[in-house]
Every structure is written in C-alpha cells, then in structure tokens.
Amino acid sequence: MSGNGRRTTRSRTKSATDADGDDPLRNTKPNPKLRKDRNRAHNSIRIFDVNLKVMLGVSVFAFFVIFFLIRRLVNPAEEVRRPRVVTPFPAPKIMDLPQFQGEHRESLYWGTYRPHVYLGIRARTPRSLLAGLMWIGVKDGRYAMRHVCQDSDELSTYGWTHHNGRDFGHQILVDQDMTLATSFLKSKVDGSGYGGDWAVRIDVQSKQSERSEDMLRTAHIFFYMADEDGHALSLSRDNLDVHEGSLLASGSRMDVGGWQLHLKSMDDLEVHYSGFKTNHIHNLSELVQENLGAQARKYGRLQLSDTSDGSPNILVFQVSARIPFKTDIVFVSRTGLQSSGVEERVNSLTGTSLTSQLKEKQREFDTKFEKSFNLADKLDSESMIAAELYTAVPSRPFFPRGFLWDEGFHQLLIWRWDVHISLDIIGHWLDLMNIDGWIPREQILGAEARSKVPEEFIPQHPTNGNPPTLILALRDIVHSLKRNKFTSTESKEISSFLERAYVRLEAWFQYFNTTQSGKEMSSYYWHGRDVTTTRELNPKMHLDNKYGAYFDFGNHTEKVRLHWKENMVGNNYATRELVRQVLERPELRLVPHVGYVSLFPFMGRIIPPESWILEKQLDLISNQSILWTDYGLRSLSKTSSLYMKRNTEHDPPYWRGPIWMNMNYMILSALHHYSKEDGPYRDKARAIYDDLRGNLIRNVVRIITRLGFCGNNMIKERQGKGARVFTGWTALVVLMMAEAYGES
Structure with a gap:
C-alpha cells in the first residue's frame, strides 16, 4: 500500500478504456446548450472561490483586531515592551500582601519623609502635599537661609533625638546661639481623613544661659505648604493676625479630601506670607530668598511681600518674634463635612494638650528603647548621647536617599525597633527587582532627590551588583522567628512575607551567581571596574598560608604610583593631572594588602572554631602594626603600600585606612560568635x-560629645570623617552597646 489514495494530474496514466474510439461520448459532437450550462457552472464556482479567500482574509484580520481590542480593554495599562533592565520581576509584589494594606498603610501615610531638609513632611505617595520649615540664620555677619541640610550651614548639631518611625519625633537644631526644637505628632480620630491629622511644634530658644540683649533678638522662621500636583492653595485672609483666628490656608486633594492649616501660639507673633505658582518645588529656597531680597531692597524690611501669584500651589508663612517663643502648626484633613469637628481637633493638637501628648510619646519611646536594646545592664557609667534610630537614609545632608547596601545595616536596627516597618522597607526594595534579579543600588526619586546627586552618579548599570546586605537583617529576623521572639500575629505576618519574598531572594541569588561570576567555577570578581583608565590607583579571595589572610587574586604589581603629568592644551597653556605610572609589569598573583577584605570569611563565621586559620585571623585583627587601633579596626593595614594613598586626584583615601563602623560591627559580631564556640581560641x-x-x-x-554628630567613618585621632551627620550604619554602635548580633 502506498498509504495515500490521492493522485495528481502528473501521476495519472492513460488506460485502454480511455481511447477515443471506445468512448462514445468523445465521438459525439458537443452540445452547445450543455457547454453553456457548464460554463455557467464553472464561472460560478470560480467566482465563489475568490470570494471565499477574501472573506477568510477579512475574517482573520478582524479576529486579530478584535483580540487586540479585547486585550487592551482587559489590560488598559499594558505598556509597550520595555528593555529588560526596567522590566519588573514577574512575581506577585511583596507590598501587595494584606499585612501592608489597610490600617498599616494608612498609619504610615504621613511622616517626616523628606530627610534632605531640616524638617520636611510629606505623604507616601508619588506626588504629595509637602510641608517644611526654613529659618534665617547668621553666618559671618550675614543673614543666611536654612532649609536644605548642608555642611556649609555649620550647625553645631541637628538630628532626631527621638523618633518612633510612625507618629512621633523630636529633634534639636543648634544654629550659632539659637536652638530650635521641632516636634512632630500624628493623630487619627473620628472625622479626620485618610492618614489622619498632624501637628508640628517649633520652640525657639537662645543658647545663652542668662537673659541678655541677644536673647531678646527677633528670629524669623518660615513654614510652607506646597502641592506637587499643582493644585491651588487658598489663603485664609489677607491680614494674618493670629489673635483673630488660627486658620492660615486650605485646599483639597483626592487622597485626604478638604484640608486646613492652622497656627496657634501664646506669644506675640508677626505673620507674613507669599504665594507662588511653579512646578519647580525643589527651588523653593531660592523663591523665598528672592522675595525677601526684593522686600529688603525696596522697604528695608526682612519680611515676605504679603502677595501671591494667581492660583498658587505654594504658600509660605513667615513667623517673626522675639526669642524665646513657641508656635504650634496643625494640619487637619477631611474638613468639608459639618461633623468633622475641625475646631476640636485643632485644639487637641495645640497648647497644653499637645504638650501632654508629646511628653507621653517621649516616655513611650524611652521605655521601648530600653526594652528593645536593654542597654542599662550593658554599659558602664560613661555618659551616653541620645541617637536617632529610625532612618532609611545614611546622611541627611549628603546622602538623603536610599542606598541598597546601607539599607541592610539600617534594618539590623530597625527590625528590632519595629519589625512591621522593617518588613515594609525590605519589601519595597525587593519589589524594585527587575526581570533579571537586579536591584538598583540607589533610589533617586523626584526632583528634590535628583538635585542632591551629581549627574555622573545617576546612571546605574545592571551589570554592577551591590552587596546584598538585606540578607543580614532577614537572617536575624528568621533566627528570632525560630526562637519565638515575636507575637503570634507577627510570626504569621513574617512567615507570609518570607513565603512571598522567597522567589525574589532566589532570583537575587542567581543574579549574583551569573553576573558577578569569574572564569573558574564558584569564583567571583569585581564587575564594574574601569580597566582602561590611567587615573586610578586601585587594584580591584584567596587564603595565603604565610599570612593566614585572604587576598584578592589577579594582575598586580606593587611598583605602581600616581604622578603628576603635564598636558599641553593647544598652544596656550599646560594642565597637570595625576596619572598612574606602572614601573613593573603586573602578573597574576595574590594582592598582598591586608584589610577588611582579608577578613570576610571570618566575618561570615565560616572558619571552623578549631582551625589554625582562625588563630591567624585573630592575630591580624589584634596586631597594632596592621589593623588594630585604640578607636576601632582600620580598613587597610599600615604596612600596605596603598595605606592612606589617594585613589585619584579628586578621590582621597576612603577604604584605605579609615575606621568603618559597619565592618567593625561585622567583625565584632564574629568575635562574639567565636567567643562562645568550643575551641582552642575561644578565650x-x-x-x-x-x-x-x-x-x-x-x-x-x-x-x-565633642562635635555634636558622627561621621560615616573615623580615623585614629578620634575624628568623625566623611559625611557629617551620618547616622546610617554608624548607629550600629547601639547594637554594639546592646551586644545584639543575631546569633543563630
């Protein structure tokens, strides 16, 4: 059998019965009528064939059009295919878990979420109402506006002395002889809108212990409201006499409904205002300074113009008074209803009522602080300084944004204070993961944040990984979960979080295993290094039996330096720059520089407690000629040829000698671990x-105590170095005090 009975015209053979002589039909003359009928039939079939093809084509086209329209209706927000780097990871969002919705979400809606300004309030929404504080200080005999945290303001100290991360905070700012104490409090009562109401108390005092003429001088503070969506704000009245009424401004938004801003004080205040219409809210300081400058030149008075642009989205209120004075500013939401009880809510957030609530919140903070970190039994009689605890930014003046590897160290503190807030923050970071498992190292969100970042640091490359330190906090949380340290409800929520987060953590792990891998199995190397530049002096782990230390391995030479080189620019003048000069050809070898990188297996507690390697590591740590100082462990050995050497002309020593608290915490944690493990090196x-x-x-x-702040690193002369007011991982000193290391 051929398997197919079909035959083509090419394969047909002529049979004997096909002969003309044997077929009477073939020997008869054609019938004209029959031919006509056949032609009609043939023509009809041919026309039907053509129509069928056209109809099929139209039908297929219509099907795809209808399918596309239905898909667009079902997924109206579907976007055009995006590059992989900005394609979200295909898994359910962690922040969609029920525990992050409802009351939890609303309770965190308002907050002091603008860390780059001395006092800034906004909501957790991309485009929000903003509120903030400015004041006029004196520097070198000249007036200077204070608003954005910056080193050049030379404040003696500032920062939150108390902040619970939810509804209360208190900070002290010392500017020359003037001290400002700002307190923030949230309230959720019947009648208030989404996120509730909030109040700010500003207490202005003089540092002078005795009354003097200086103490009686006038101070000028400015409080503003701004709408990032550009909605118009309404001024209550042209004459802002606080004794006639407390209402300053009002407006309306979809999220909070109608809102009002009130000011109350028992002191004699003078209030002025200005209104602005602009999309560039991050330039607010300049707008106020220009307005004040014009008034000073025209009238010789340091006060706002009491004028406004049409439909302003920014209102600034100047409060002037003799020091000392105190003022309470209240934001109330959902004010459009008669039953909203605005007056009662304002009264409950001002005056003696606010005072008693702030005292109670401070007492609760102190009690929880002691319960969370249990420092009373851990410290000697040396006086301690209150430090800010809740922060998701390393430094308000220098780094007022999220950094991925900093965040893991922040969470080592925050989860012990409020595990719900910690999971909220970690969940947000993990939800930023793209389809390849990459998480950007920094979050530079909005014009305000971008204004603080040099342009060259804004682009981020998905081939460059950032240390996954969030794992440190998650490890501690899991260990505490196993030891039943949480309530039943907390345990269930943490378990749900971990279950949802697992697929993202696995993708993150695979990202590092694939994109950061070396040529050898299970090896890694530094991705992101510029191997073509001649302007860097930067050799970018392996155990050396002689040193008992772990070293980098690669092309290296010790005979390299930075030297000045002159370059001619045209025929006019010469310029000088530091360039790398290699005096001996590099070769594959261990890089003999002892530093933090030599201790990472020790920090990870993976060295067996009975191993001779552990003894060698302990010797490196305690050797005063290598890493040990009386102030902490250096980042690089004094014996290194790169110790305290510049990396480039514009890049001073950073990890080449200074003492870093995050690495010292990791080393201290490992020492604590090995001091409790059975082995010859325990003591x-x-x-x-x-x-x-x-x-x-x-x-x-x-x-x-001496400087009023801490830096992001230190040097042996007991100086804070790097970014000033760097609470970030330097706040890990609290865990050192509490001896809290997340032991398994």
Whole structure:
C-alpha cells in the first residue's frame, strides 16, 4: 500500500478504456446548450472561490483586531515592551500582601519623609502635599537661609533625638546661639481623613544661659505648604493676625479630601506670607530668598511681600518674634463635612494638650528603647548621647536617599525597633527587582532627590551588583522567628512575607551567581571596574598560608604610583593631572594588602572554631602594626603600600585606612560568635572582643560629645570623617552597646 489514495494530474496514466474510439461520448459532437450550462457552472464556482479567500482574509484580520481590542480593554495599562533592565520581576509584589494594606498603610501615610531638609513632611505617595520649615540664620555677619541640610550651614548639631518611625519625633537644631526644637505628632480620630491629622511644634530658644540683649533678638522662621500636583492653595485672609483666628490656608486633594492649616501660639507673633505658582518645588529656597531680597531692597524690611501669584500651589508663612517663643502648626484633613469637628481637633493638637501628648510619646519611646536594646545592664557609667534610630537614609545632608547596601545595616536596627516597618522597607526594595534579579543600588526619586546627586552618579548599570546586605537583617529576623521572639500575629505576618519574598531572594541569588561570576567555577570578581583608565590607583579571595589572610587574586604589581603629568592644551597653556605610572609589569598573583577584605570569611563565621586559620585571623585583627587601633579596626593595614594613598586626584583615601563602623560591627559580631564556640581560641576571641567593643563605643561617644554628630567613618585621632551627620550604619554602635548580633 502506498498509504495515500490521492493522485495528481502528473501521476495519472492513460488506460485502454480511455481511447477515443471506445468512448462514445468523445465521438459525439458537443452540445452547445450543455457547454453553456457548464460554463455557467464553472464561472460560478470560480467566482465563489475568490470570494471565499477574501472573506477568510477579512475574517482573520478582524479576529486579530478584535483580540487586540479585547486585550487592551482587559489590560488598559499594558505598556509597550520595555528593555529588560526596567522590566519588573514577574512575581506577585511583596507590598501587595494584606499585612501592608489597610490600617498599616494608612498609619504610615504621613511622616517626616523628606530627610534632605531640616524638617520636611510629606505623604507616601508619588506626588504629595509637602510641608517644611526654613529659618534665617547668621553666618559671618550675614543673614543666611536654612532649609536644605548642608555642611556649609555649620550647625553645631541637628538630628532626631527621638523618633518612633510612625507618629512621633523630636529633634534639636543648634544654629550659632539659637536652638530650635521641632516636634512632630500624628493623630487619627473620628472625622479626620485618610492618614489622619498632624501637628508640628517649633520652640525657639537662645543658647545663652542668662537673659541678655541677644536673647531678646527677633528670629524669623518660615513654614510652607506646597502641592506637587499643582493644585491651588487658598489663603485664609489677607491680614494674618493670629489673635483673630488660627486658620492660615486650605485646599483639597483626592487622597485626604478638604484640608486646613492652622497656627496657634501664646506669644506675640508677626505673620507674613507669599504665594507662588511653579512646578519647580525643589527651588523653593531660592523663591523665598528672592522675595525677601526684593522686600529688603525696596522697604528695608526682612519680611515676605504679603502677595501671591494667581492660583498658587505654594504658600509660605513667615513667623517673626522675639526669642524665646513657641508656635504650634496643625494640619487637619477631611474638613468639608459639618461633623468633622475641625475646631476640636485643632485644639487637641495645640497648647497644653499637645504638650501632654508629646511628653507621653517621649516616655513611650524611652521605655521601648530600653526594652528593645536593654542597654542599662550593658554599659558602664560613661555618659551616653541620645541617637536617632529610625532612618532609611545614611546622611541627611549628603546622602538623603536610599542606598541598597546601607539599607541592610539600617534594618539590623530597625527590625528590632519595629519589625512591621522593617518588613515594609525590605519589601519595597525587593519589589524594585527587575526581570533579571537586579536591584538598583540607589533610589533617586523626584526632583528634590535628583538635585542632591551629581549627574555622573545617576546612571546605574545592571551589570554592577551591590552587596546584598538585606540578607543580614532577614537572617536575624528568621533566627528570632525560630526562637519565638515575636507575637503570634507577627510570626504569621513574617512567615507570609518570607513565603512571598522567597522567589525574589532566589532570583537575587542567581543574579549574583551569573553576573558577578569569574572564569573558574564558584569564583567571583569585581564587575564594574574601569580597566582602561590611567587615573586610578586601585587594584580591584584567596587564603595565603604565610599570612593566614585572604587576598584578592589577579594582575598586580606593587611598583605602581600616581604622578603628576603635564598636558599641553593647544598652544596656550599646560594642565597637570595625576596619572598612574606602572614601573613593573603586573602578573597574576595574590594582592598582598591586608584589610577588611582579608577578613570576610571570618566575618561570615565560616572558619571552623578549631582551625589554625582562625588563630591567624585573630592575630591580624589584634596586631597594632596592621589593623588594630585604640578607636576601632582600620580598613587597610599600615604596612600596605596603598595605606592612606589617594585613589585619584579628586578621590582621597576612603577604604584605605579609615575606621568603618559597619565592618567593625561585622567583625565584632564574629568575635562574639567565636567567643562562645568550643575551641582552642575561644578565650582569645573573647579578650579581643571586649577590647574592640570598648574602643568603638568610647570613640563614637567622644566624637558625638565633642562635635555634636558622627561621621560615616573615623580615623585614629578620634575624628568623625566623611559625611557629617551620618547616622546610617554608624548607629550600629547601639547594637554594639546592646551586644545584639543575631546569633543563630
């Protein structure tokens, strides 16, 4: 059998019965009528064939059009295919979990979420109502506007002394001889809108202990409201006499409904205002300064113009009074209803009522602080300085935005304070993951944040990974979950979080295993290094038996330096720049520079407690000629040829000697671990641990006592270095005090 009975005209053969002579039909003359009928039939079939093809084509086209329209209706927000780097990871969002909705979400809606200004309030929404504080300070005999946190303002100290991360905060700002204390409080009562109401108390005092003429001088503070969506704000009246009424401004938004801003004070205040219509809210300081300057030149008075642009989306209120004075500013939401009880809500957030609530919140904070970190039994009699605890930014003046690897160290503190807030923050970071498992190293959101970042640091490359330190906090949370440290409700929510987060954590792990891998199996190398530049002096882990230390491995030479080179620019003048000069050809070898990188297996606690390698690591740590100082462990050995050497002309020593608190915490944590493990080096680890812990705590306390702030790193002369007011991972000193290391 051929398997197919079909035959083509090419394969047909002529049979004997097909002969003309044997077929009477073939020998008869054609019938004209029959031919006509056949032609009609044939023509009809041919025309039907053509129509069928056209109809099929139209039908297929219509099907795809209808399918596309239905898909667009079902998914109206579907976007055009995007590059992989901005394609979200295909998994349910962690922040869609029920525990992050409802009351939890609303309770965190308003907050001091503008860390780059001295006092800034906004909602957790992309485009929000903004509120903030400015004041006029004096520098070098000249007036200067204070608004954005910056080192050049030279404030003696500022920062939150109390902040619970939810509804209360208190900070002190010392500017020359003037001290401002700002308090923030939220309230959710019947009648208030989404997110509730909030109040700000501003208490202005003089640093002078005795009354003097200086103490009686006039101070000028400015409080503003701005709408990022451009909605018009309404001024209550042209004559802002606080004794006639407390209402300053009002407006309406979809999220909170109608709202009002009120001001109350028992002191004699003078209030002026200005209204602006602009999309560039991040330039608000300049707008106010220009208005004040014009008034000063025209009338010789340092006051706002009491005028407004049409339909302003920014209103600024100037409050002037003799020091000392105090004022309460209240924001109330959902004011459009008669039953909203606006007056009662304003009264409950001002005056003696506000005072008692702030005292109670401060007492609750102190109680929870002691319960969370249990410092009373851990410290000697040396005086301690209150430090801010709740922060998701490393430094308000220098780094007022989220950094991925900093965030893991922040969460080591925050989860112990409020695990719900910690999971909220970690969930947001993990939800930023793209389809390849990459998470951007920084979050530079909005014009205000971008204004603080140099342009060259804004682009981020998905091939460059950032250390996954969030795992440190998650590890501690899991260990505490196993030890039943949480309530039943908290345990269920943490378990739900981990279940939802697992697929993203796995993708993150695979991202590092694929994009950061080396040529050898299970090896890694530094991705993102510029191997073509001649302007860097930067050699970018392997165990050396001789040193008992772990070293980088790669092309390296010790005979390299930065030297000045002159370049001619045209025929006019010469310029000088530092360029790298290699005096000996590099070769594949261990890079003999002992530093933090030599201790990472130790920090990870993966060295067996009975291993001779552990003894060598302890010797490196305690050697004063290598890493040990009386203030903490150096980042690079004094014996290194790169110790305290510049990396480029414009890049001073950073990880080449200074003492970093995050790495010292990791080392201290490992010392604490090995001091409790059975092994021959247990006592040695304990002795080093006690000495290092004492040195670090004393150094940080002395720096804060003397300077009023802490830096992001330190040097041996007990100086805070790097970014000023760097609470970030330097706040890990609290965990050192509490001896909280997340032991398994």
